Amino acid sequence: MKQRNGELGRRALASSGGLVAGYAALAVAELVSVAVRPEASPVTAVGGAVIDRTPAAVKDWAIRQFGTDDKLVLQLGILGVLAVLAGVLGLLGLRYRRSASAGVLLFGVAGAVAATGRPDTVGAVDAVPSLVGAVAGAGVLYVLLARLPVGAGGGTGQGAGRKTEGSEPEREPESAEPERSSEPERSSGSGPGRRGFLMAAGAVTAVSTGAGLWGRRLNASASVDAEASRAAVALPAPDSPAPRLPRGVDLKLPGLTPYRTPTRDFYRVDTALTVPRLDAGRWRLRIHGKGVRNPLTLDFDALLRRRLIERDATMTCVSNEVGGPYVGSARWLGVPLAEVLREAGVRPPSQGGRADQLVARSVDGMTLGTPVETVMDGRDAMLVVGMNGEPLPFEHGFPVRMLVPGLYGYVSACKWLQDLELTTFAAYDTYWVERKWARKAPIKTESRIDTPRPFASLKAGSVTVAGVAWAQHKGIERVEVRVDDGGWHEAELAAQGPVDTWRQWMWRWPAKPGTHTLQVRATDRTGATQTSARARPIPDGASGHHSVVVTVT
Structure with a gap:
């Protein structure tokens, strides 16, 4: 019984060693991502890859089940899976220490592939956090497994000594790790050997926690700069104010949704696991493509100097079920999009224009396609800079997003906008169209x-x-x-x-x-x-x- 308990104890230690190694890998990757960009951290990169490859029906189910908590559920799920796999690798390391450590490296490679395969990737540098974190995790696992107390069965390690009743221990192949020495402190699953393992694991956990917190603090510093950028924005008065609302537009009944949705209550549905926090001073919008005679590049200050319109408009997400919550109304401030396109020399197809699709690209790699004819038909399509009297919140696209009334958001409401390309529906399928959603999506009554x-x-x-x-x-x-x-x-x-x-x-x-x-x-x-x-x-x-x-x- 004592021997059995000792073996169970060793397995528990090995599994916990895998968890500590996984924790160290993620913490180091988090710290390294500061030097690259937060979106390159493994959990964010893998989560984004999962979202990209999830069938539309499954995404629809997740939104129905978890609402705006769907991203949190996904991240917790990824961490849960990683924890299980880390524990399994720790158990594998009882006999195959090198193989278990190599398994950690493989997960790092998977994270690197996910990071570099996302639409918003900036190149091979996005692989660095996952790879560096994996190397750290593999090293931690190898060292911790080496400190495991030797069990009554003969030890730990690559093909560690195995013996059967009435026989001598089998000789290990020369390529295997040498059998552990039978030092007194490692002669059983308890005692100083266990204490040594726990002290090492505790030290690694403490250092990893410090590294992770340091990484988050540095990322938070960048966020503070973005917050300061937003706080410094002074929205000009609109050249065309919103029409005065008639008396009785809001019945103000208990339980009835207010006519204008408070910003804090406005729905958010997107694929961004990490909300982009951009510095308005560094933001640029490029307008180019088919039929664009005068390509434009606008900065935020230039945008604010243009003619601004203020309008009340209701937005609806295509994921909204019948009776669902993903619809809201706000007062928006922005630059008329049709005016900008005309300045760039764009004409709608009905007037001989060569492009019928306006592709909007976000800094997170999202692409949305809007009919050019709709954008330029006289409705108040705009490049939005303000929401309910304030600069856009980060969650809703600061510094600039798109809005085209009458169309579902996935074809009209690109957040964190950075690029507008004129093309055709025949030539290019955007993110959601690739996933079998309709190309054109007017909002249903x-x-x-x-x-x-x-x-x-x-x-x-x-x-x-x-x-x-x-x-x-x-x-x-x-x-x-x-x-x-x-x-x-x-x-x-x-x-x-x-x-x-x-x-x-x-x-x-x-x-x-x-x-x-x-x-x-x-x-x-x-x-x-x-x-x-x-x-x-x-x-x-x-x-x-x-x-x-x-x-x-």
């Missing part, structure tokens, strides 16, 4: 019940049913509600704000006891009523009537 909430328990009598409806760049003409598949009842609409924003609605329901299903549908100003046919977000947005089930007593 949709509506949502905000109150009462699903499965609410209500009292019989007059119940206020309310929500929002949207059909950006078309406007909402009518909203109707029905109970238990009965007849449709027209709801009262809030005052109509700008055509690119959503519209609130309410209906007084004479509720009777029982369990009931409430449904809503909207009709836009073109006369089109939203379909009842249910469709998932892929490939061009969800559809169907939103419904909630409530109980009335």
Whole structure:
């Protein structure tokens, strides 16, 4: 029994040695990434590669299940997998120390491949953090395994001495590591040998923690510079202020989404595991490509000196399920995009232009494709610099993002914008189109019940049913509600704000006891009523009537 317990103890130590080695590798890589760029750290690089290669249906599921926490869940999942594999390598090292250490190096190579294969890679230098971290982790594992106490079976190491009952220990091949000496302090799975291992592991853990914290602190210093850059931005007054909102545009009912979404509550859906934090003073926007007679390169100050417009507009993510939360309305400040394109000599296809697709590129490598005809058809497409009276938050694209009202975000709302290229849909597929999403994606007419909430328990009598409806760049003409598949009842609409924003609605329901299903549908100003046919977000947005089930007593 004592021998068995000693062997189990050695295995636990070996596994923990693998975990310590993995921790050291990640900490060193984090520190090295400071000299390269934060996006090159292994967890971020591997996470980005996972996102790039995940089928659209799986991404859609992750967003439904985890919402804006999907990236955190992914990172925790990656760390969990790495921890398991590190523990397994530690166990392997009981007999094959060199092979286990080589396994750590292989994971470093995988991280390097992931880092250099991302759309935003800056070259081979992105591989450095993963490779340096892996070398450190492999060295740590090799040294820690060498300090393991020798078990009753004869030791540790590459093919360490094995013996069977009634026989002499087998001789190791000459190429194998020499068998450990039978020093008194390593004669069993406890005692000074174990203490030596634990002291070494503790020292490595402490140093690794210091390295990781130092790396994060240095990265935070760069973030402080970016924060200072944003804090120094003084947004000019718009040359074309937003039209004054009519009285009654916000019904201000309990449980009803406000007409204008506070910035802190505005949804965020993107693929960036690390939010880019850019210095506005170093930012540049390049405009070039097919049919561009006058290529432009703009800096942030030059952009702010141009004509600025201020508009209220509602944005919708294509991942938004029927009744989902990924829709919000804000007041945006920016430069009219069509004016910039015309200055560059761009003409829409209807006027003889050679390009029908505007490809926007983000600093994180994301690409979005927008129809040139739509951008230049007179709507308030803009290069956004402000949101709700302040410079854009980093999470929403500081210093500059794109916005084209009436189109889902994945074809119109590039954040952290750095490049605009004129091309054709036939010549180039952007990030999401490569993953089988539609090339062109006008927002569908949709509506949502905000109150009462699903499965609410209500009292019989007059119940206020309310929500929002949207059909950006078309406007909402009518909203109707029905109970238990009965007849449709027209709801009262809030005052109509700008055509690119959503519209609130309410209906007084004479509720009777029982369990009931409430449904809503909207009709836009073109006369089109939203379909009842249910469709998932892929490939061009969800559809169907939103419904909630409530109980009335």
